[in-house]
Amino acid sequence: MTDLFDLTGKTALVTGGAQGLGRMIAEGLLRAGASVAITSRKADICEAAAAEMAALGKCIALPCDLASPEAAVELATRVRSTFGGKLHVIVNNAGKTWGGPLDSFPDKAWPGVMMVNVQAPFTLIRELLPELQAAASAEDPARVINIGSVAGKVTERLSAYSYSASKAAIHMLSRDLAGDLAQRNINVNVVMPGFFPTKMTAHLRDDEVADPAVLAHIPMRRMGREDEIAGVIVFLASRAGSYVTGAEIPVDGGVVGCG
Numbered sequence: 001m002t003d004l005f006d007l008t009g010k011t012a013l014v015t016g017g018a019q020g021l022g023r024m025i026a027e028g029l030l031r032a033g034a035s036v037a038i039t040s041r042k043a044d045i046c047e048a049a050a051a052e053m054a055a056l057g058k059c060i061a062l063p064c065d066l067a068s069p070e071a072a073v074e075l076a077t078r079v080r081s082t083f084g085g086k087l088h089v090i091v092n093n094a095g096k097t098w099g100g101p102l103d104s105f106p107d108k109a110w111p112g113v114m115m116v117n118v119q120a121p122f123t124l125i126r127e128l129l130p131e132l133q134a135a136a137s138a139e140d141p142a143r144v145i146n147i148g149s150v151a152g153k154v155t156e157r158l159s160a161y162s163y164s165a166s167k168a169a170i171h172m173l174s175r176d177l178a179g180d181l182a183q184r185n186i187n188v189n190v191v192m193p194g195f196f197p198t199k200m201t202a203h204l205r206d207d208e209v210a211d212p213a214v215l216a217h218i219p220m221r222r223m224g225r226e227d228e229i230a231g232v233i234v235f236l237a238s239r240a241g242s243y244v245t246g247a248e249i250p251v252d253g254g255v256v257g258c259g
C-alpha cells in the first residue's frame with residue numbers, strides 16, 4: 001500500500017516552490033521520494049530554500065521570473081538540462097494577485113496576473129511536452145498539476161477581478177489540455193485551494209489568526225494545513241492518481257462542494 005504514493009525516481013518542477021503553498025508542495029514531493037526543481041524570482045531565496053529542502057531529497061534551485069513567455073521558455077530549457085530529458089511532474093503553482101475597488105481597478109492589474117497565472121503555465125507545458133512524454137507510459141502517465149483557486153469557481157467578493165478570471169481560465173485550460181493529452185499519457189488536473197496561511201492571504205489574517213468573517217464562509221471553519229495541500233499533490237503525482245485526469249479538485253474545507 002505505501003508504494004502507491006511512492007515517487008522514488010521521479011522528477012518534478014514546482015514553480016514558486018521556495019515559499020508558501022509551493023514550498024509545502026515541494027516538501028511533500030521530496031518526502032515521497034521525488035527529485036524536485038523549484039523556482040523563485042529571487043536567486044538567493046531560491047538557493048536558500050533548495051539548500052534547506054536538500055535534507056529531504058534532491059532539490060534544485062532554478063531562479064526565474066515568469067513575467068514573460070520568453071522567461072518560461074528559458075526555464076523549460078534549464079529544466080530539460082537539469083533532468084536529462086525526462087520530467088514526470090509539473091506543478092504550476094506560481095501565482096500573482098491584485099485586489100482593488102471596482103471603480104478604480106487599473107488596467108495594469110491584468111497582463112501580469114494573466115501572464116503568471118495562465119500563459120506561463122501554458123508555455124511551460126508546451127515547451128516541456130517532449131520531456132513529459134519521455135517520462136510517460138500508459139501504466140504510469142506523466143502529470144501536470146495546475147494550481148487554480150476556489151476564487152475561480154465561486155464568487156468570493158474579494159475585488160480581485162483579474163485574479164479570479166485568471167483562475168477560471170487555468171481551470172478551463174487544464175480540462176482542454178487533459179483531453180488533448182490523454183492519448184499521449186499525460187494527465188492534467190487542477191487543484192483549487194481554499195484558504196491557506198501564506199503571503200497571498202496575509203490581508204485576511206492577523207498573524208496566524210484568520211478573520212472570523214472569512215472563516216464563517218468555510219464549512220469546516222478553519223484554514224488549510226501544509227499536509228492537506230501536499231497530500232493531494234502527492235496523490236495526483238503518484239500511482240494512486242494515475243487514472244485521474246481533467247479533474248478540478250477543491251482543497252478548501254467544503255467551500256466549493258458544500259456551496
Ligand SMILES: NC(=O)c1ccc[n+]([C@@H]2O[C@H](COP(=O)([O-])OP(=O)(O)OC[C@H]3O[C@@H](n4cnc5c(N)ncnc54)[C@H](OP(=O)(O)O)[C@@H]3O)[C@@H](O)[C@H]2O)c1
Pocket residue numbers: 015016017018019020021022039040041042045064065066067092093094095096116147148149150151192193194195196197198199200201
Ligand atoms: N494561499 C491561499 O489560500 C491560496 C488559495 C487559492 C489559491 N492559491 C494559489 O496557490 C498558489 C501559491 O500561492 P501562495 O498562497 O503560496 O501565495 P504566495 O506566498 O504569495 O506565493 C506566490 C508564489 O508565486 C510566485 N510568483 C509570484 N509572481 C511570480 C513571477 N512573476 N514569476 C515567478 N514566480 C512568481 C512566488 O515566488 P517568489 O515570491 O519566491 O518569487 C511565490 O512562490 C498561487 O497560484 C495562488 O493563486 C493560494
